[in-house]
Amino acid sequence: MPITPAEFEALYRSHAGEVLGFLRRRGPAADAEDLLAEVFLVAWRRRADLPDAVARRAWLFGTARRLLLAAHRGRVGGAGPLDDVSAADVEAADHGTVGADRRGAAVRAALASLAEVDRELLLLTVWDGLTVAEASEVVGLLPGAGRVRLHRARRRLAADPTLVDLLPSPAPL
Amino acid sequence: MTETDQTLDDLLRDADPRPVDAAASDKAVLDRTWARLEAELAASTVVPIRRRRVRAVIAGTAALAVLCGGTAVAAELLKARTGVVATPSTQTEEFAPGEVIDLTAPDLREAVMELTRDVPFPSEAVRHSVVYGAKDFDPIVSAGPDKYVSSSAGERFTVARYAVCAWSDDFVAATAANDSTRRKADVTALAAAPAWRAFSLVDGSGTLNEATAGIRDEYVGTAQSIADAAAGGDLARLKKITETWCVPVAAPAGYATAPGGPAARTATEPATTATERPAPATAPEPARMSQPTTKG
Numbered sequence: 001m002p003i004t005p006a007e008f009e010a011l012y013r014s015h016a017g018e019v020l021g022f023l024r025r026r027g028p029a030a031d032a033e034d035l036l037a038e039v040f041l042v043a044w045r046r047r048a049d050l051p052d053a054v055a056r057r058a059w060l061f062g063t064a065r066r067l068l069l070a071a072h073r074g075r076v077g078g079a080g081p082l083d084d085v086s087a088a089d090v091e092a093a094d095h096g097t098v099g100a101d102r103r104g105a106a107v108r109a110a111l112a113s114l115a116e117v118d119r120e121l122l123l124l125t126v127w128d129g130l131t132v133a134e135a136s137e138v139v140g141l142l143p144g145a146g147r148v149r150l151h152r153a154r155r156r157l158a159a160d161p162t163l164v165d166l167l168p169s170p171a172p173l
Numbered sequence: 174m175t176e177t178d179q180t181l182d183d184l185l186r187d188a189d190p191r192p193v194d195a196a197a198s199d200k201a202v203l204d205r206t207w208a209r210l211e212a213e214l215a216a217s218t219v220v221p222i223r224r225r226r227v228r229a230v231i232a233g234t235a236a237l238a239v240l241c242g243g244t245a246v247a248a249e250l251l252k253a254r255t256g257v258v259a260t261p262s263t264q265t266e267e268f269a270p271g272e273v274i275d276l277t278a279p280d281l282r283e284a285v286m287e288l289t290r291d292v293p294f295p296s297e298a299v300r301h302s303v304v305y306g307a308k309d310f311d312p313i314v315s316a317g318p319d320k321y322v323s324s325s326a327g328e329r330f331t332v333a334r335y336a337v338c339a340w341s342d343d344f345v346a347a348t349a350a351n352d353s354t355r356r357k358a359d360v361t362a363l364a365a366a367p368a369w370r371a372f373s374l375v376d377g378s379g380t381l382n383e384a385t386a387g388i389r390d391e392y393v394g395t396a397q398s399i400a401d402a403a404a405g406g407d408l409a410r411l412k413k414i415t416e417t418w419c420v421p422v423a424a425p426a427g428y429a430t431a432p433g434g435p436a437a438r439t440a441t442e443p444a445t446t447a448t449e450r451p452a453p454a455t456a457p458e459p460a461r462m463s464q465p466t467t468k469g
Contacts, residue, residue, distance in 0.1 A: 017203060020206075036203075038368045042368045044210070103187060126182055
């Protein structure tokens with residue numbers, strides 16, 4: 001049963017903000033608005049076969065991720081924006097939130113060492129606030145597999161030489 | 174959660190590039206985007222699927238002359254991009270909105286290239302092959318005895334459709350070559366195709382009418398089917414879809430300006446334009462390339 005226009009608006013009001021946040025974190029800010037519109041246009045066009053309400057959040061993030069990857073590929077070809085964290089770096093530098101800060105640089109370097117799927121699982125859960133099951137769905141994994149990979153990614157990150165010095169020191173946090 | 178996990182999360186949150194005060198600036202973007210969506214939804218709520226090509230039908234040469242503020246003869250002197258935006262009063266049922274494009278102008282291919290730069294292709298060479306070597310540009314219909322016009326939105330639909338065929342061809346070729354990386358890239362591109370701006374967002378005068386929205390949805394629906402078939406590795410289904418939606422390019426060697434120009438074309442001939450010319454030397458052989466069938 002396709003969702004109604006009212007339900008579609010409710011879907012937008014509930015999730016557009018966080019999808020916009022995801023797009024702005026992962027890609028150029030200038031593209032985020034257009035991509036957000038495209039995400040929800042896809043949702044409207046697919047309104048007859050959208051997943052159940054509980055799964056729609058992950059579906060929207062998954063669509064946003066695919067559009068972002070395609071947009072990035074269209075611009076520069078090759079790897080997606082999540083294969084490095086340069087987009088996030090630029091964004092961060094623009095906003096001066098982490099900039100050249102040592103911790104920020106160390107975290108970004110450590111993140112860059114992770115496999116793309118592992119990194120995305122981690123960021124979807126920590127930055128975007130998705131559940132492990134939702135994040136797994138976004139990257140195309142079953143929840144169990146996502147949970148295992150997320151656990152391993154955390155362990156790898158914690159063991160990263162650039163972060164080891166930072167982890168025992170909670171004072172600045 | 175262990176202390177290490179908590180500290181790790183805190184470090185990651187500190188590295189979040191999103192400004193803490195982003196919510197305020199987001200509101201304007203969210204409101205603006207919802208307004209855009211409402212306009213799009215209003216245009217696409219009624220979407221009868223029609224197996225028909227977007228066609229430029231303007232009521233006679235006189236209409237174009239009026240649009241362009243001159244005579245048909247004067248219109249021929251214009252470049253492909255006329256700068257004239259179709260309005261509801263001049264936009265007939267099957268005429269996609271946007272800027273009126275003069276299909277007889279010598280710079281047509283350059284104009285189409287410019288208008289469709291954001292449509293992804295597997296390579297720039299393939300893009301050139303399609304834009305410069307395409308045998309026809311749907312929509313092409315005579316608006317008079319010697320005048321062929323289209324619209325920017327229509328051209329964008331068309332090139333996007335050609336691009337889907339190109340990605341599909343690339344997927345088939347990558348499969349044959351057992352090139353998993355290329356296959357993956359093709360699947361990703363095809364998955365994004367239904368949401369390409371060329372399909373989803375219309376420039377110029379804004380909204381699609383019922384007919385063009387139906388055609389747009391047909392294109393998008395087929396692009397989605399192709400994407401699904403590729404994602405599932407279903408070559409048989411892919412072939413079934415593309416063999417009716419895409420046909421091999423038949424651009425012959427020495428493809429050149431048709432003698433006599435567009436006026437020499439008859440209603441039963443494939444659509445051609447006076448500006449057809451060989452693909453650039455850098456373009457690949459189009460043998461592998463498919464294009465949408467000219468059958469509506």
